[in-house]
Amino acid sequence: MEAKTVDAGLLQSRYRLTKQRAAVLRALGDGKHLSAETILERVRAEMPAVSLGTIYRTLDILREIGLVQIFSFAGSAARYEATLEKHHHLLCSNCRSLTNVRADGLADLAHDIARRERFSNIDFALTIVGRCHDCTNRNGA
Amino acid sequence: MEAKTVDAGLLQSRYRLTKQRAAVLRALGDGKHLSAETILERVRAEMPAVSLGTIYRTLDILREIGLVQIFSFAGSAARYEATLEKHHHLLCSNCRSLTNVRADGLADLAHDIARRERFSNIDFALTIVGRCHDCTNRNGA
DNA sequence: CTCTCTGCAAAGCATTTGCACATTG
DNA sequence: CAATGTGCAAATGCTTTGCAGAGAG
Numbered sequence: 256m257e258a259k260t261v262d263a264g265l266l267q268s269r270y271r272l273t274k275q276r277a278a279v280l281r282a283l284g285d286g287k288h289l290s291a292e293t294i295l296e297r298v299r300a301e302m303p304a305v306s307l308g309t310i311y312r313t314l315d316i317l318r319e320i321g322l323v324q325i326f327s328f329a330g331s332a333a334r335y336e337a338t339l340e341k342h343h344h345l346l347c348s349n350c351r352s353l354t355n356v357r358a359d360g361l362a363d364l365a366h367d368i369a370r371r372e373r374f375s376n377i378d379f380a381l382t383i384v385g386r387c388h389d390c391t392n393r394n395g396a
Numbered sequence: 397m398e399a400k401t402v403d404a405g406l407l408q409s410r411y412r413l414t415k416q417r418a419a420v421l422r423a424l425g426d427g428k429h430l431s432a433e434t435i436l437e438r439v440r441a442e443m444p445a446v447s448l449g450t451i452y453r454t455l456d457i458l459r460e461i462g463l464v465q466i467f468s469f470a471g472s473a474a475r476y477e478a479t480l481e482k483h484h485h486l487l488c489s490n491c492r493s494l495t496n497v498r499a500d501g502l503a504d505l506a507h508d509i510a511r512r513e514r515f516s517n518i519d520f521a522l523t524i525v526g527r528c529h530d531c532t533n534r535n536g537a
Numbered sequence: 538c539t540c541t542c543t544g545c546a547a548a549g550c551a552t553t554t555g556c557a558c559a560t561t562g
Numbered sequence: 563c564a565a566t567g568t569g570c571a572a573a574t575g576c577t578t579t580g581c582a583g584a585g586a587g
Contacts, residue, residue, distance in 0.1 A: 411541085411542095412540095412541060412542070414541090414542065414543085416542080416543075417542095445543090445544070446543085446544085447543070447544045447545065447546095449543080449544070449545080449546095450542080450543055450544075453542085453543085471552075471553090
């Protein structure tokens with residue numbers, strides 16, 4: 256069902272639906288917050304000849320269409336995620352894991368700010384950085 | 397006054413207060429959201445021999461101490477900003493300008509989420525992406 | 538004086554791009 | 563078929579690092 260929506264997204268766009276693009280979408284489907292390198296591995300499981308360049312080109316197209324969200328890090332590789340429903344992120348400063356959360360009420364807050372500052376056509380993202388439960392117990396760095 | 401706080405921050409830390417580090421802090425003081433390259437230019441205005449490596453090393457130390465915040469982009473250079481008071485960002489998707497805003501009520505929301513997810517020691521950042529007023533009028537891409 | 542910092546230049550990574558061939562619609 | 567997409571490999575751009583000499587405390 257997601258795959259259907261997702262393929263439709265590409266078909267409706269000005270881009271062609273190729274094997275490679277479908278495979279990237281599939282790779283994103285069952286895993287979250289993947290790096291381009293990880294996506295490459297997954298896609299290569301079914302299509303060994305795919306190149307990293309194609310992965311990046313595809314991810315960029317998917318982002319443009321709105322099917323993929325990018326999460327950029329200071330000082331390491333970005334992570335990519337299929338846009339299923341609006342959510343936000345908790346990032347563990349220790350193990351760098353990402354957790355998805357909903358943030359009810361944030362939309363109103365963001366739209367108020369945007370209106371006040373005369374921004375239109377907005378999207379918004381909340382990132383909470385902290386130490387996750389596991390890392391807190393496990394103590395460490 | 398900011399300079400005093402800021403130098404104190406370095407002095408209290410395990411790091412030395414060098415001319416270069418003071419200059420980086422000064423460069424950040426009167427301009428916001430600067431790239432490492434821009435900071436280099438500003439610092440070189442008074443100290444021509446400073447290297448980009450030193451700028452990056454200094455920014456990393458300042459971030460560690462908490463005097464500087466990093467704003468990472470997908471696909472271009474990061475921007476750095478002195479941490480004066482807690483605020484959030486509006487990013488124009490067209491001209492890439494950054495605007496600072498306060499977001500009252502967001503702290504409560506973020507802490508609620510963190511508590512629920514058992515994250516401790518959190519910080520949080522809201523980024524709103526959209527088209528700024530100028531770019532909306534100016535139409536374009 | 539000792540330990541830390543700096544400049545320089547080279548290395549490292551993630552990401553992007555040019556080109557000739559393959560594929561899609 | 564014509565237009566678009568792909569693999570490959572080289573290029574790019576930001577950021578990091580090793581080293582030998584300079585500077586801080």
